[in-house]
Amino acid sequence: MPHNQTLTDRFNRFLERHLPSGLYQRALIILIAPVVLLQTIMAGIILDRHWDNVTKALGRSLSMEIGMLVDSYQKSDKSPAAVADIEQTARQRLRLDMDVVRGVDLPPPIEPPFYALFERKMQKYLTRDTGRPFWVNSSAPNNQVEVQVEVEKGTIFRILTESDRAQASGTGTLLALMLASSGVLLGIAMIFLRKQIYPILDLAGAAKNFGLGRDTSKFHPRGASEIREAGTAFLDMRRRIARHVEQRTAMLAGVSHDLRTILTRFKLELAVLGDNPKVHPLKEDVDEMQHMLEDYMAFVKGDGGEQVTDVNVAEAVRATVENVERDRPDSDAQVTLRDIPPISLHLKANAFKRLLANLISNAVRYGHRVEISGEVKDHRLWLYVDDNGPGIPPEQREEVFRPFVRLDNARNLDETGTGLGLAIALDIANAHGGEIMLEDGPLGGLRAVVKLPV
Template identity: 45%
Template sequence: MTMVDIANKEVPEEKQNLYWHFNRFLERHLPEGLYPRSLIIIIAPIVVLQAIMAFVFMERHWDKISTRLSKSVAREIGFLVELYETMPPTQASRQMLEKMAKDRLALGLEIRPGDSLPPPAVKPLFSLLDFKLSKQIRKRVGRPFWLDVLGKSGFVDIRVQVGKDTVFRVVTDQSRAYASNSHIFILWMVGSSLVLLALAIVFLRKQIWPIQQLAEAAQSFGMGHDVPDFHPRGASEVQSAARAVIGMKDRIQRHVDQRTAMLAGVSHDLRTILTRFRLQLAFLDETDQVKELKHDVQEMQSMLEGYMNFVRGDGGEKAEMTDVAVMLQQIKTRMEREGLSTRFTLADGLVAKVKANALRRCVNNLVNNAGRHAQMVHVDAKFVGNELAINV
């Protein structure tokens, strides 16, 4: 028997374009099962879509809103600084400015005469607020400043040097300078996608399951096993395919039954004729011609027994779990009684679902034929993958 590997068939170089290489890449790296491939078809677009949406949102919306909020806070601080410089340096003026910042601008302003900026605070590694707000204060205020976004939870502490001995301390909510609730959008987006994905997987599983059952049933039918619990399920196309497989199996079974009945009838008729031949030869003298006729009749009887064994093997015998090692040990014992030299190599755990009588007759025929033409008969039995291999 010759096997052709289509997957590894060589393709002319002129046909090996980009599309061909892409298909080869998918064949090598995609899973073989239908269900995993279907999951990839569903999950991959959702993941890519979520990644693009998150990138666009982070790049455009979140970054732009945070920039505008930081710019607004920096402008208000710049306005307060310029207003302070135009006012007389009195306590009443400072109190009025602090009250205006609180009531009109919602900024907690504290004017500290005779104070200076504290040492630089530790900069956070990844803080969009610190980066944006520092950039806008530097651009809109244009004064030495100190910024702390980590010290007080939920607030931003900003200090600006005004003149030589005056410091503005501004405390405001982070939400005024930073789009802090944007993560809610991402959580809703990811959460809803997970829910929809779970529903899609459940639905997909119900659609794939009948196809998997059909594949298992077709494989069992091909190996001669019956699947009594198999019924067409799923989509209309899958049910049509299942009914076609069942119909094909029934037609093959009817064909086998008709062939078996025909061979049984022919063999029975021939056995009757051979029995009459043997009775007639028994009444004749033992001459050379009679001996040759008896030999021919015996050979025809052996051939007929072979046909009958074949009929019995393909008949109603069902495959059952059988200890093949015990069967082969019995065959070995019989051969040794007949004086044949044998060597059996049996692997451990030789239990398989087979038609025991048919397999026994098959191995007996092979071993007997080998014994007629060889001084030593070697039988090797082992599992190769999911298949039982017996070499004689």
């Protein structure tokens, strides 16, 4: 049993490697392969029986007619008049082009073709019907069959007839008709199959767009009943998720409003106390609480229902760098932009800028030199944020994407120290169908790689 399972697994892996990946192409193979195999077998059987039966009947008839001519010569007085009478009978009654050649021998044998059905049949029949040496050429000029029979030493009956009379013809026409009918049937099947595949592709595209936060209002279930049922289930799921997001957003908006109200009162009370040295730490704590609250709310809300628009990547990166530098006037880090592709992508603009801000702020906070570059390859946009900071050990690079995780060098923290910087960035990248990876950078520090589909 394990041996059989191993063979089955190997066969399945072989099919997965060599079969097309698309559903339409695989369905075509499932449809076409049996039809082609069946047509090939049936064509072979039909052609074989056609050739065998028709050629057998035609060859037997031709052999009997030649045998009759040979018998007539043997029974005659072999005078020129008798020979002329035999030639006339062959031409007029049997429609055979016959000549009597004297003083020659039979030509050397011709090597028959591989599938020499006619030659084999004629040798059998002529041996039986004439009892004399003979020579057969099924590929004589002008599409004729030539038969020479040595009726006596030095006397040859040379007989020519049309190939259609001696062996089966029209095979090419029969084969062409079979291929044409098969092509028509396959074409009709492909049209209907494509109509069945399109609803599945529409459903897959709607699910992908919904996962990327794009508009799916134009999707309507269609196709077979099973596909419509799956499409209806998708619409129900979309409505439930939309209702959940709407309720969560409303709840978070209320919580945010209440907490901000309390913090605003704290700020007013501290402002009443004046510019007292003892008040400064309290003001800093309130400001930090304000930033932490905004970060928590941003992490829980996600994209907040933001719609997808066309975003110029180069302009978004440039604007984000300017905002980070403006928010950090005391930073001595030098940020350099290199080769940002001037392309536009369907993105949530504010979420994308927040992703960039978190990565760039982290690099500026722990490095003195930051370089941002990008390229388009493998149908994806690759953005690189490099710094010359302390970096993160390879074994901890996946852990830093978990919310509220803080390492010793705090490379996953944003400006408020909440431990949500990279977690928010990764959520935004995933919402756009992308990903973020961390690796060793060319500047000696950390490299953050953002991959987004183009």
